[in-house]
Amino acid sequence: MASQNWTEQTKWIWIPNYNDSHPQSPGQFALFRKSFNLSSLTSEKCFIHVSADSRYRLFINGASVAFGPCKSYLEKWYYETVDIGPYLCEGKNVLSAKVLRYSATQTANFSLMRANIPGLVVHGKVQSKDLSTDESWRCILDESSRIVPASEWNYMLGPPLLLNNETVDGSKAEANWQSIDFDDSHWSSAVFQSARAKMLPVLDPWKLTGRPIPMFSEIPRNFDSTVRSGGDVGIKSWNDLIRTNAPVHIGPLQTVFAELQVLAFTTGFLELHLSGGIGTKIRIICAECYEQDLGVDRSPWPLPRSKGNRVYHENSRLYGLEDTYIVNSESGDVCYEPFWFRAFRFVRLEITCHNAPITIKRFAYREFHYPLEISTKISLSPILDDMWKISLNTLRNCMHETYEDCPFYEQNQFIADSRLQMLFTYQLSHDDRLARKTIQEFNASRRPDGLLEAQFPNPFRAVNIPQFSLYWIWMIHDHMRYFNDGSLIRAYIGTVDGILHYFHSRVNEKGLVGKFDSEMWPFIDWVDEWKDTRDFKNMALPASYQKEGVATFNSLLYAMTLNAAADLCDYISWPDVAAEYRKRSSSLNEVVNKYCFVDGFYTDGTVGSSKSQHCQVFAVLSGAITGDAARELVLRTFQATNLPKCSYALGFYVFEAVAKVGLLEDMFQTLIQPWTKMMENNLTTWAEDSVNSRSDCHGWSACLVHVFVAHIFGLTPATPSYKYLRIDPLRSLLSSAKGSFATTLGNLSIEWSKDKGILLSSTTDMGVEVVVHGSTQHCRLIGGQVYSF
Template sequence: MEYLKDSNWVWCPSWNSEDKEKPRIVFFRKSIDIDEKIKEAALHISADTRYKLYINGKFIEAGPSRGDLQIWFYDTIDIMPYLKDGINVIAVSVLRYPQDPEKGNHGMFRTPVPGLYVKGEIRTVSGKQFVLSADASWKCKKDDSVLFIREEERFAPLIIHENAIGNPELFGWKTDTYDDSLWDAARPYINKQISKAISPGNLYPRTIPFMYRKERQFSGVMDVKKSGYTGQDWADFINGKKTLKFPAETEEIIELDAGEEMTGYLKTEFCHGKGSKVQFLYSEAYVQNGFTGPEKIPVKKDRADNMNGHLQGYEDTYSVGGFGSPDMPETYEPYWFRTFRFIRLHIITGQEPLTLCSMHYEETGYPLQVQTEVTTSDNTLADIWDVSERTLRRCMHESYEDCPFYEQLQYIMDARQQILYTYAVSADDRLARKCLDDLKRSQRYDGLLNCCYPNCNPNVIPGFSVYYILMVYDHMMYFGDKKLIEEHMPAIHQILNFFDRNLTPQGYVGKIGGMNMETPFWSFIDWAEEWNDTTGMPPAGVNGPITMESLLYIYGLQHAAKLALFLDRREEAHRFSEKAEKVRNAVRTYCTGKNSMLQDGPGVEEYSQHCQVFAVLTDTVDTITGTGNLLETIKNKKYTQCTVAMCFYLFRALEKTGLYQYTNQYWEIWRNMVRNHCTTCVEAEAYARSECHGWGALILYELPCVTLGVRPAKPGFRKVRIAPTAGYLTHASGKVKTPVGDIQVSWKLEHGNCKVEYTVPEDIEVLPAPV
């Protein structure tokens, strides 16, 4: 009977209750003797939680892409190029996280069924078949040599760092010379045990490309803290020109430079040296003594100042097994990629000399193809572009990420901006589509989305659900996919219904959240310095509603109305617009101070730039009032200012009010990053915990879409508007990649007039700039 047959899922028969409570690695192997010419060879593969596939000792791919308890992904891989005549070994390393989310990576779901899924076959020219599917013919063994550790006791969303021991019993386990006779036969799951209605049985094909891997070397030596070798010796080592031999019972401390913020798989090779201990400390920057803010973030100045600063970060520790030789070195490669700019290598040898043979890494990330290019009259913007492009790349893997170093979670507010940046430089929406689908699946019973997803833990920031509505709108304008919009409209309705249910009798949004960890929902708005003590929320929200949540609700209604119109749902669009107007009237009545500015909370005499920005964007105030209020916050810094996170919306308001020339002063935030030798954009000026935060790559949107003025005028980019905004610049030119092809624009200010030239693809209508 079908339900009693093997499911192509297998696991380790010795798996026990202790194994379930900590992250564990299990190795799987299958040998095939191929004696004929191969016609085709492919396999489908997945795992709970992660797999790494090797064929004949060579790494092939890692996966699966992140799913959840409703959807699980598998990969299809053509393995024919990696096979050879004779014995072939397919080897898979599976990392299984415990079901308790606090004991494993927050962004990777796991199910009650740990397992490896393989289905496939090899066909020869003569018609002979070799079955690859996972069954009892596969061998398996638990890897007891790696212990995964928490990066911090308080908050550890990754749990990817390792204490590892070199194990001679596993040396060469991926190759055809390895003896696996003592390994267990894998235990198959029958179909009855793997429900196809829920994860991991409900398998779906991968929707995004595989991550790229690029061989890289360290760029230099930052400091020789303690070593029997000179800095030049170490430079020759990292360039592959020599090996380094350390005597027994000695200590080496060296700090290496990758040259830029990096996400990569580190690989270090050793010979001999049994009992040596090697520690790898990964750091984004040199930090100063002392801390700042309630979260005690280290003080940061010049990120490359190794004379006055020190490295701080997370560590891997590897105890050398001593079984490596020059021909077959012992290798340590952490399972998950690492984020680093600098690495401190600390070696303590045991009773046997150790030879360090090599140390390099493979850069990895989403295969983003940046094709947009812009030059302007402000040469400083070129360095900001470089830093920002790198930031976007480092925050794109199998999902968009807030930061690659600390969390690797896909936050909605961050991702909305990152997606726009991606559209502007590459017109690639594959990761965006997955992001939208991920977020839709996170919807709660009350209509709100998890503020970051995939995430095994609940975490709700009410306003972030509005940014999801904006994401759907952005996709409509760039790609015009009605089917996608229709799929997301039910989720949009539920989000808006949540805010509607929480309106006060006066008509504005009531108190729906508070400070992080103190209320069920977190009313985060921005990491403004004045709001650090209230965890990124205006202090008005401690005791009552905040105006920003009403403004966000209005903004969401307005964009939902445009989505409804695109679907020809005019009555629905009218209802959204009517509701938006009612809430706007309530905000005008109850949240306007004596100075005509919007207050941070109804009747609370506290003001921020944020409320003035969104008052402009939502037309809650008229143009003259909005321009005056915004200008007041620019000239008077007593008002809480937008930080890196919110500058995208600030720049939209500056553009709308004709104040775009003031962007020059806000670009100083990024110029300071460059001066401080940042290679990626920091999380916030006053809260620089993360050195690489995707929302900071703002210039990737500003230069092509505003400075060159290339934006969709109608859904799907079939009609384009080319309306350059000069601001403080005098000329600009470049090529903008769009979903309908490349658009070239060049403009120059002459005697106060802007002379614009452009070329667009055939059949694309250019609409005149709005008056």
């Protein structure tokens, strides 16, 4: 293994004479090679460390061994540790890397941080051969590959937040450049890349640290079937290709297409194997679903898209991200892979031959997700079980090196989305590594005003959403309940107080949370009635905010979070601070009740303003209204037909409020209607919201994971870290149910049926309190035994 200070000793390298602000592309590719000879092989592991700015794929003797670095920020720039031993051979070997560098001066890809200079760093030895990056590495700019710039973006898909689709001209490619026998004599020697200066205390921009989450497998998968095709190649031929690798032959001057599907939305690396066809143009379009055909392929501005049944392809079209490849092979085999993983349920492969025939030998993908080991398994009813599966698939596809709002359009990590996704993973698995990374990253984004960046990592200063910082405090609270880690709370309690201080400073003369800084976006929720096309910073919030500088929701969310922060302070024995937070919360609730409650409803602003479902839900959660009055408010809220409704983004909080007043069993079928409707429209992941036709896979919509675990089965921590479990199932909702659940104390099984009580068993000893017909019974389960209540 490497010495402790290798990160200081090993040099970053890059290609000479590099222009980081290329006007034609926001991202460029560089190729690197290091050849070495081995006289013999050993069985010892051969570890190397590797990182790059912005992104690399590492090969040893042509085999891909790593894709990274794990998303991060400059003060914690991750490297991967890779064992290349299994790929080595006697004689000549070659270590190679393809590096995508995003420009530090262009706004492409809002989810990848980059420094003001590019670089690749490798450290390690194989036997006596030093593989560390230095001038002996060979390098060249990849002139064949280009990231499509925002000027060529298809704006009917929305803003160009991701920008990782590419055009590749095979005639300019360095064919077989990863192979051992490739002649790199026309390549340049690498140059050192550093910001350090003689006699000055300047460091390189990247502070290297080991990757905190596991490496991801890339699992080979095939497409399931062909939906439709065009040209001289029929559906059967395409099905034979994707199922048995039977080659598809396309003659000169022909244009054909195939639209292929997987049974459920996924993310993965596409790979297209072909031979011949010099001059052929291949377009690959990845799409989430079939949708209304708008009569155009692309648009310089957003168009009103419409999605219904996601698999209905008659008079419909696939819209999505596009990669283009120009073939240069006359007869030899070629494999084209877009560099970045793609999100898709359908893929359109369109091939326009020039003067030479082409043979498609294989078209497949390698599935790519965070390797979450899901231990929780449930069985409820056929429909609810399908909802569970869709929820898991949604969550899985929104988990890579960060939690993602959506894998298709942004791949950004937002606080509000991540808080929910983290909580859902706690109910499925013992693995909190990605959650810890997320908490730490947002903490590192802390601003001078005490708030956190709503989205992070983020390479550029962006409009902030202040309320999202409050959801970060809930991240800490959730982790306390499920993992009982006091050191984590102590590490971040200062940030918690800074966030709360910011909101305290915004309290106006009436005692309500008032306006935020003008450059911020006080986003609350995607609601049809809250649309304002004049400025996006006026969207997704009630009119009262602009009219009078108050949105009641903000005061309620702040009050609710103050109570969570008080719990954290109690946990670390800060009773005086906890008391202060609860006093603030109580004061806010009193003021909200004084100024923002009229005719039986909470108003969006002070008395006389509009009303929405949002304020009723969060008044219950904040404790502004309690007991029978809260229950009656929830009933009135869902009987009212004129209240703007919470979207899927806040669906979790709707379920929580209804459960808090004891109405979840009565209202369950009503509350799951949006998810039922999505199933009727053949979604295999849950959509972003019902207001627009954007993302078909959005993590916050997987809240049914929590609903099923915490409410139907009634399993929640009675004390932090599941030291004591509370089990209060909704048994009258279903005649029978069974499940096995991941807890930090071991797996717990819960089962009931009409003729039995609640049956519990566990793999380890654990304490439980079980609620049966309103009566709480306490018991200590002994691992391996079954208990009946």
